[in-house]
Amino acid sequence: MDSGVDGYACFACHNQKSLQPMSNNPGLLLDEFEELKRRILQSKWGHTELAPILAFPNEITMLIFNLACDRSRLLFRQRSTAFGHFEEQEQHISEGAQELTISHVCHAWREISLDYSVLWSTINHFPKSPVGRLTDRLTTYLARAQANLMDLWAHVSGLDDLQCLLKILQLCSSRWRRISLTFDEHSMCRLPTRTVQLKRLKIFRNLETFDIYHPGGVDIGVDIDLMTESGQICTMATIGPRLTSLRVDHRLFLQSLRLRAPKIHQNCLSHLQLESGSATAQRLPWSSFLLILAEFTKLVSLSLSSLIFDPPRRRPRIGEINAIVAPNLQYFRCADKEVAVWMWLYFRAPRLKFLTFNRVTLRDHHLRNFRYVVHDMHEQIFPSLETLTFANCFFHFVLSADGMRPIIDATRNITHLKISGSPSTLGAQETPIHWMSQVMPQEKVWPHLDTISIAWRRPIANADKEKPLANADTEIASVSLERMTERMRLLNQRCVLRTFNYLAREWKVKNHLQLPSVPGEAATGFWLTEWPPVDNTNFHWTSETSFAS
Template sequence: MLILDLPNEIQSEIFTFAHRDNGTLLLPVEVILSHVCSEWRDIVINLPILWTAFKFEAHRRTSVPFDKLEEYLSRSKTQLLELYFDIYFPNISLANQYFTLLDIVIAQAYRWRRFTLFTDLKGRPIGIVEGLHRLNGLRQLNAPNLEYFAMCLAGVDWDAPDPGHINPSVLIGGAPRLSVIRIDTASHLHSLPPLSNMNTLTIQDPPFLKEYLCSFHTFRSILMVPTLTYLSIEPRLMVYPPSFGDLETLPPIVMPSLRTLRITRCDSILFILWLLHAPLLETLMLHRLETRPLSSGLRISTTSRPLPCSTAMAPPGHFTPATCIWSTLFSTNLPCAQNTSSYRALTAHRQSKGIPVY
């Protein structure tokens, strides 16, 4: 039997499966399938699920795909959308076209399921102030079906003051289903989405980061969202050191739902392990810190369960998670603790005051 002899419903299922497994194809699978033959083209064009994912990377194209975007929006009908934009601004003309492209998708916010925007406003002809103004349509937006949101805008005004709160600055109209978020260390200044239902958070570096952009108060407020379960912290510079205040009086970071914590490269915030109260924490990953790799595996007991890590061995005990982690790092002479500025600052400060370092 030839594949063309199969019922259209069966062929549609095959095409849908292929669409989910797009993999590393140079062209989207829906474009490839629609150019095989007229029969397949008719099926593919009339199968909305195949046209829900639109991806635009400016460095891969010499023109702005207005027609392509309009075709995707039309062919996907009422299906929810997955939108990805990675944009840079080589000149004012292209910048204006890119913003027009974003205006088109902003008008479809009620259909967003996933939305990603990476862009660089630093040193570009459009300018930081003008760029943020052009993105102002995101501010009052209501995205009722949005589940994933990533927005990282490089090129922040480094002198912008920390707002001191985590009120949303985009999607203020509401995003009740938003649970997975990716931001950078400057997002709290201009592009922070609603965090109230956040389950998974990734904090990354913006390109060309040169300054600490976040106060301890703001950083702690983000981490203490009650629903946060999976947290990955990736930036090299995160919290402004003078914002710590008196180190031995820092308030605890209470994370009642946290199960997985990953810290990559960000030695400067390892001090949060000392402050952390996370009774459900199961997995701690310390990756690419200022230390040599250690092969043995660390198992730390929290108040209710073992905590697997990839550092050193420590006997189980009945400690709060924060005390257990900090005392284990100290007592095992772990380089990833003692070779970091945050550890040295906390240790020296406590010792100078005659305070035990566990």
């Protein structure tokens, strides 16, 4: 079949007589050429791959605008394992509001962007921008966002910023959905008191996520109540009826707990992370930990980023132990050494799936004295536990493996064991893998275990993954492999080993073993568990730096 172009050419050839008069009239000839071009283009439009794109639908354009204004680099869900790039990423995203740039490109884009209310529902404030500009921008953004709730990402560089933010937040207290405040590391430690009364402040009634972080902690003193700027913001956030995700300094949280009128809405809070930026900060009494478990029954995830709680004042007797049940808790991350020791007596979580210990020290004389209590109740402690993680932990069980037994009994049902850290800080006999074989074949330790993930972080001095490991690193790697092989032989049970590829190569060379090729974790970093547990936590990326291996 002849193409449309050939047809037009033949038509022109067979109609030379009709074209002859046009040669005397250039205008008619140009009109004929234009008609020919139109018919050629019309023929090509029949093929999708040749059809020109004259304009995007507004829905597609809005989607592109939304991607251009993506704030995911502020969230830890889109984090990079190269920690040095975090500050650069945040600085890059703060250099200018992309929605403002888009709205100034042309009249068409401005019309579309101004009609797209979601584009204006997030407002950022960083130290380079004057605080006064934030007030002006907020008025504009509120109008353009229409009925959408607002998200605020603010970096606080000083007391003036904080006071201004408090006023701004109060201007439209019912419009906030997320508030994320990060303090400058060198800003201030002690916040002065104010005379503003709590009854004059407005509650954030639609707030779902509140996130406040100070790298050095917030020193609010012992006798100072909630009359601080950060304390007031925290109070107004925590008593909001729709708050589901909260990340806050543990002392501010405790003072919010003590506020009885109005009280925190325990029925909504499902994600809680307590921070303690200062190693010398005053710790909370052990009863506060039990209070959190008892009152916040809807908690799904709980994270303790550092040493927050004091131990119990005295060792309880067996008949005096009243364990607290957290009925909905599924994810628990603990970097508090006191909680790691005492939780086995006081803490029950029937739906807990992921348990992570980070930077804690476990000693046999801490746990051995109440191992029989835990053994008798192990089926009631964490019956649904699937994944147990030890990250950068130190183990000192010099006498026997009995010190580890409370942990083994309480986590009996796990199917996945994760161990990460630096081999140079551990001995070959100081890992859970060693204890698994030490009590065999008398009993099955973690009988349902089918996967072990080992992530020994290579020291910086030996960061080249093509070079052999140091002797200490090679020793612990070899011992781990030997223990796993022994376990599989005694139990006649297959177990999957996941590790870095370079570790597998070292084991092959040293032991002349033919190991199957198993894809390892990312070579640039190892993140402990799949986190966040759900998609709506939306904390700032600094929330994960305490739990990175």
